[in-house]
Amino acid sequence: MISIPFNKPYLSGKESDYIVEAVHSGKISGNGIFTRKCQFFFEDNYGFRKCLLTTSCTDALEMAAILIDIKPGDEVIMPSYTFVSTANAFVLRGAKVIFCDSSQINPNIDVSLIETLITSKTKAIVIVHYAGVSCDMDIVAVLAEKFNLFVIEDAAQAIDSYYKGRRLGSLGHLAAFSFHETKNIQCGEGGMLVINDEQFIKRAEIIWEKGTNRSAFFRGEVGKYSWVDLGSSFLPSDMLAAFLYAQLENLEIIQKRRKEIWNTYQEGLLALEEIGYLQLPKIPGFASNNGHMFYILCRTQVDRTGLIDYLKSKNVMAVFHYLSLHKSYFYREVHGVRALPLSDFYSENLMRLPFYYELNTEEQEQIMQYIFDFFSTLV
Numbered sequence: 001m002i003s004i005p006f007n008k009p010y011l012s013g014k015e016s017d018y019i020v021e022a023v024h025s026g027k028i029s030g031n032g033i034f035t036r037k038c039q040f041f042f043e044d045n046y047g048f049r050k051c052l053l054t055t056s057c058t059d060a061l062e063m064a065a066i067l068i069d070i071k072p073g074d075e076v077i078m079p080s081y082t083f084v085s086t087a088n089a090f091v092l093r094g095a096k097v098i099f100c101d102s103s104q105i106n107p108n109i110d111v112s113l114i115e116t117l118i119t120s121k122t123k124a125i126v127i128v129h130y131a132g133v134s135c136d137m138d139i140v141a142v143l144a145e146k147f148n149l150f151v152i153e154d155a156a157q158a159i160d161s162y163y164k165g166r167r168l169g170s171l172g173h174l175a176a177f178s179f180h181e182t183k184n185i186q187c188g189e190g191g192m193l194v195i196n197d198e199q200f201i202k203r204a205e206i207i208w209e210k211g212t213n214r215s216a217f218f219r220g221e222v223g224k225y226s227w228v229d230l231g232s233s234f235l236p237s238d239m240l241a242a243f244l245y246a247q248l249e250n251l252e253i254i255q256k257r258r259k260e261i262w263n264t265y266q267e268g269l270l271a272l273e274e275i276g277y278l279q280l281p282k283i284p285g286f287a288s289n290n291g292h293m294f295y296i297l298c299r300t301q302v303d304r305t306g307l308i309d310y311l312k313s314k315n316v317m318a319v320f321h322y323l324s325l326h327k328s329y330f331y332r333e334v335h336g337v338r339a340l341p342l343s344d345f346y347s348e349n350l351m352r353l354p355f356y357y358e359l360n361t362e363e364q365e366q367i368m369q370y371i372f373d374f375f376s377t378l379v
């Protein structure tokens with residue numbers, strides 16, 4: 001029986017060569033040659049104003065929270081259906097997170113509900129582009145302007161994706177990407193902070209460098225470097241950046257293949273949606289698809305558990321993720337009783353199918369056959 005994991009990190013084959021090159025360059029701590037190559041790649045090709053590699057998207061989000069000066073009592077609006085880091089980064093600075101429900105169309109935040117949650121304490125809206133599919137950013141921008149709020153894009157899954165032709169990650173004041181091994185391009189653990197608002201650039205470099213003005217010192221702008229602000233150890237070793245650079249060089253071919261895999265699932269499972277056994281992902285007209293993941297929405301949690309178990313019995317690993325944060329052990333008391341039914345719906349019914357560059361057509365056909373077999377046993 002074939003065995004199909006949920007994820008296999010992509011490797012271009014050049015990762016180890018570049019790591020060796022980084023080692024031989026004599027500077028393997030942060031902000032070395034490959035760090036700058038990766039940052040320039042995004043600044044030049046993506047039109048991001050300033051990029052700083054970080055050791056994770058979590059770190060980039062924490063930098064964002066420091067940069068917008070989150071203080072105890074501030075409120076930050078975000079979806080409940082997201083990874084813990086989206087919320088943790090702001091709670092660590094003392095913010096109260098105000099969770100918003102997901103949309104009917106897809107697991108993204110329901111932008112039509114955001115205004116109802118804005119108070120005089122609201123400081124920021126954190127948008128998560130779930131599965132790399134954009135939220136309706138024009139609506140978010142109007143709210144941000146009207147209420148003088150910061151917009152932060154949690155673009156962990158959103159590499160190479162667009163909103164009305166504009167790059168995701170370029171639309172908020174700040175944006176955070178992930179290069180964790182489950183992402184389209186990866187370096188094991190890694191991330192990037194994008195700074196689109198000029199006012200944050202100088203301070204971002206300081207926070208990145210443990211609260212010191214070391215970057216300015218190395219550029220010869222100051223005579224000595226010292227402690228000038230809050231900060232932490234957010235910058236990755238240049239060896240990680242070297243690994244990442246080898247992936248960036250192949251971004252186009254990775255994306256081409258991932259989109260093919262996505263389309264194969266979408267077309268292959270359409271018949272099951274038509275019969276009403278499951279729902280397939282919906283991509284609004286203003287958004288692009290970056291082939292980050294393929295999810296299905298089961299009718300019930302019982303169906304989902306049954307299907308995951310059935311696939312597992314066939315050595316195919318499918319997973320679910322994100323439990324509504326407003327109901328989490330850590331935050332449910334702060335959140336209170338306000339119901340977020342769609343967030344709960346996605347928590348209970350969404351499941352992700354195996355998805356990685358090397359997944360071949362035969363394996364994909366086999367996975368889909370198993371899914372059809374499972375549903376054919378149901379009444």
Ligand SMILES: Cc1ncc(COP(=O)(O)O)c(C=O)c1O
Binds near residue numbers: 178
């Ligand atoms: C929406 C979202 N935000 C943040 C993160 C955290 O990313 P990282 O593992 O790079 O810290 C993830 C992780 O998958 C995520 O899905």
